[in-house]
Amino acid sequence: MKPKILLLVSSLLILASLAMVFVFVPTEANQGVIQRIFYFHVPVAWVAFFAFFVTFVAGIVYLVKRNPLWDMMACVSAEIGLVFTTLVLITGSIWGRSFWGIWWTWDARLTSSLVLWLIYIAYFIIRAYISEEERKARFAAVVGIIGFVDVPIVALAIQLAPTAQHPNGEIFHGGVKGLMLVTLLLSIAAFTALYLLFMVVGISIKKDERELAGIKEAMKE
Amino acid sequence: MKFWTHVAAIAWKDILSELRTREIITSVLVFAVLILVIFNFTFNADSSLMRQIAPGILWVAFVFSGVLALNRAFIPEKEEGCLDGLMCCPVEREAIYVGKALGSLFFMLLVEVVVLSVFALLFNIAAFQPEIIVVTLLATIGFVAVGTLFSAMAINTRAREMVLPILFLPIITPVIIAAVSAVTLVLDAKSWGDIFSWLVMLIAFDVIFTVVSFMVFPYIIEE
Numbered sequence: 291m292k293p294k295i296l297l298l299v300s301s302l303l304i305l306a307s308l309a310m311v312f313v314f315v316p317t318e319a320n321q322g323v324i325q326r327i328f329y330f331h332v333p334v335a336w337v338a339f340f341a342f343f344v345t346f347v348a349g350i351v352y353l354v355k356r357n358p359l360w361d362m363m364a365c366v367s368a369e370i371g372l373v374f375t376t377l378v379l380i381t382g383s384i385w386g387r388s389f390w391g392i393w394w395t396w397d398a399r400l401t402s403s404l405v406l407w408l409i410y411i412a413y414f415i416i417r418a419y420i421s422e423e424e425r426k427a428r429f430a431a432v433v434g435i436i437g438f439v440d441v442p443i444v445a446l447a448i449q450l451a452p453t454a455q456h457p458n459g460e461i462f463h464g465g466v467k468g469l470m471l472v473t474l475l476l477s478i479a480a481f482t483a484l485y486l487l488f489m490v491v492g493i494s495i496k497k498d499e500r501e502l503a504g505i506k507e508a509m510k511e
Numbered sequence: 512m513k514f515w516t517h518v519a520a521i522a523w524k525d526i527l528s529e530l531r532t533r534e535i536i537t538s539v540l541v542f543a544v545l546i547l548v549i550f551n552f553t554f555n556a557d558s559s560l561m562r563q564i565a566p567g568i569l570w571v572a573f574v575f576s577g578v579l580a581l582n583r584a585f586i587p588e589k590e591e592g593c594l595d596g597l598m599c600c601p602v603e604r605e606a607i608y609v610g611k612a613l614g615s616l617f618f619m620l621l622v623e624v625v626v627l628s629v630f631a632l633l634f635n636i637a638a639f640q641p642e643i644i645v646v647t648l649l650a651t652i653g654f655v656a657v658g659t660l661f662s663a664m665a666i667n668t669r670a671r672e673m674v675l676p677i678l679f680l681p682i683i684t685p686v687i688i689a690a691v692s693a694v695t696l697v698l699d700a701k702s703w704g705d706i707f708s709w710l711v712m713l714i715a716f717d718v719i720f721t722v723v724s725f726m727v728f729p730y731i732i733e734e
Contacts, residue, residue: 353730408681415677419668429664432727433678436657439723440682443716447685450708451692 293494296487303480310473318470324388329473331381333481334374335403341371341485342410346438349431358500359493361427364434366492368413370485375407402445409437517602521610526617528587535583535618543576543626547633558635565634566694570687572626573647574654577619578676581658584615585666594732604729612659619651642697642706649713650690656717657682660724663731689713 311329318325348364382400383393394400413433420426529535550568554561588594597607627647631638658679665674693709703710 353727405681405684412678412681415670416664416668416674419670419674421669425667428730428733429667432660432664432730435727436660436682436720436723439719440685443685443712443719447688447712450712451688 293487293490296483296490300480300483300487303476303483307473307477307480310469310476315469315473321389324385327381327385329477331378331385332474333477334381335378336478337481337485338371338374338378338406340482341367341374342406342434342438342441344489345371345413345434349434352427352431358423358427361430362493362496362500363489364431365417366489366496368410368430368434369492370488372407372410372414374485375403375410378403379407398445398448398451401448402441405444405448406441409433409440413437514603514606517606518609518613521597521602521607522613522617525584525611525614529614529618534587535580536621539576539580539583539618540622540625542579543572543622544629546572546575547626547630551633561634562636562698563695565630565636566691566698568634569627569630569638569694570650570691572630573623573650573690574680574683574687576622576626577651577654577658578679580618580622581615581655581662581679582665582672582675584611584659584662586672589666598732604732605725607732608659608663608725608728611663612655615659615662616651616655619655620648623647623651636698640697642703643694645710646690646693646697646706646713649710649717650686652717653686653713653720654683656720656724660728660731663728667731685712686716689716 307329311326315326315329317323344367345364348360348367352358352360352364379400382403386395386400387393413430416433417426417430420429547568550571554564556564585594588597598604627638627643630636658675661675661678661682665672665678668674689709689712693706693713696705696709
């Protein structure tokens with residue numbers, strides 16, 4: 291898809307969802323105005339998880355096909371995933387500060403998100419410490435696969451652990467209905483479009499970098 | 512059948528060279544005991560509190576000494592050019608993984624037996640209960656399954672052994688959680704039934720990551 295079309299679509303969707311979040315959607319009775327961060331928090335978390343899934347799949351395809359395009363895709367998707375996981379942690383913290391009165395607690399979801407974040411930090415550390423492009427791609431693919439397989443197990447283990455269990459699903463208290471559901475779905479669509487835009491632009495930057503590296507190599511000779 | 516002959520040969524090579532040099536076992540063992548001693552100073556707690564935090568201390572000692580041991584699994588291979596030799600052999604790449612993993616498993620279990628004895632003595636805890644032994648065995652298999660893969664990876668990066676803990680620790684968090692929770696329950700006089708879900712989790716982790724690591728290992732030592 292053309293980046294310009296994606297830019298237009300995601301801008302419109304984001305404007306629409308901002309209007310919904312700040313103007314039209316009713317304030318949640320139990321939590322008050324801070325609950326509105328949830329229309330940002332949940333879609334961001336969804337995109338982060340989807341991005342790591344793309345990294346996982348692209349990693350497998352790279353190991354089979356050995357086309358560098360798949361590695362670019364895995365890498366760009368992991369970059370977006372990492373940024374969005376950071377946003378999940380930040381928006382979650384802001385919500386926690388206003389609802390629980392603390393920035394951080396070792397709650398099951400918070401802890402799983404933090405471990406997820408650390409796994410993909412490791413993904414980029416591995417990439418940074420390898421110079422050869424081909425080996426970098428191979429190792430990164432393996433970390434992307436192992437990391438993604440680990441995520442549900444981490445979440446389950448932390449869920450089962452006896453320490454620091456906060457009431458689950460608090461944010462879904464009373465269910466998400468009507469206008470709230472519409473707003474949520476619209477935000478999810480907006481952030482998914484944004485993800486696609488970042489992917490397309492990110493991959494084209496990677497391609498340019500690769501081409502540039504090739505030209506530099508050629509000039510040395 | 513030939514596969515397992517290769518595996519046995521590689522594992523035996525590691526065990527033999529370790530028995531002659533005693534490089535890994537000595538330093539890892541001393542390191543693990545030092546962790547126990549240092550925790551004793553840092554918490555300086557009375558015995559009832561110490562009992563509560565003892566499982567955590569034990570597993571920190573196991574995890575950190577495990578990182579040290581797993582790092583050593585591939586360093587001599589790389590430095591002495593042994594890995595190149597192995598790759599020239601008509602041996603499946605997967606056999607190298609299983610052989611190295613079995614070697615590391617052997618060293619780690621040996622270290623853990625001694626550390627568990629020291630732990631029981633220093634913290635006055637009945638550590639040699641069948642439940643704790645099974646949990647330790649299952650957790651160590653999980654450590655070795657991912658650790659062997661990541662160790663082979665770390666040695667092929669510029670930062671070498673620095674990379675292993677960064678990769679290894681977040682991935683094995685479920686194992687640490689399961690092991691610490693299970694040991695805590697056992698020390699609270701709970702039995703098999705109460706730790707059942709943790710055992711299932713450990714077995715699931717072991718099976719999943721042994722299979723996945725086995726499948727992706729050949730991609731790590733390709734060149």
